[in-house]
Amino acid sequence: MPRLEIFAEDHMQYAYGIYLFTAKHPLVRKLKKVAKPSVHGHKTWSSSFLLMDWLSSNPLAKNTRVLELGCGWGPAAVYCASQQQAKVTGLDVDDSVFPYLDMVAAANDAKVRPLHASFNDMKGQNLAKFDCIIGADICFWDEMVSDLLRLFKRAKKAGVKQIILADPGRSTFDELTNRCEKLWPAAFTYEHWFALEPNRFEGRLMILDFSKLPV
Secondary structure: OHHHHOOOOOEEEEEOEEEEEEOHHHHHHHHOOOOOOOOOOOOOOHHHHHHHHHHHOOOOOOOEEEEEOOOOHHHHHHHHHHHHHEEEEEEOHHHHHHHHHHHHHHHHOOOOOEOOHHHHHOOOHHHOOOEEEEOOOOOOHHHHHOOOOHHHHHHHHHHEEEEEEOOOOOHHHHHHHHHHHHHHOOOEEEEEEEOOOOOEEEEEEEEEHHHOOOO
């Protein structure tokens, strides 16, 4: 259950069973003076709500080992830990986001393990520790398409069962989904999706279900 009594409720959002901080929250303003994210980790990105909405209809099994790529403040990671009873790790190349992740987790009485690493740092032995990989708004630079595709190949080989990405519909995300569909057509699903909490937001989802592929 959320532990909201330790936080001021002004400038907070409630969505899909968890509390989140806006950039105007007094604790966020104080934290920004000492922890200054440099790779777009300065707020909650809306594609995270697409993941939450999809997972609310397609829940994870209890104790699923989840890795959120480019977690930032970790809204999707915290949702999986709080509402899906998953064992969650939040990965980000910028360790300045982790104080924000810790704060969001604390507000929801959830536990998310931080992992300071890049996509390319995650080798097979690292990825083998997870059943499911998620990510929201993480394919915003051209080079990320190839980096993510290589990570997905390593993840499949390592035994990861499912990958779920959300995005507003960037051209880079479209390129990634096209390449994934060509590689794994039987595992590939592409969805136009929308979330209604805390506000309506439309975007895209890509699901790779490697469990559908022959061993």
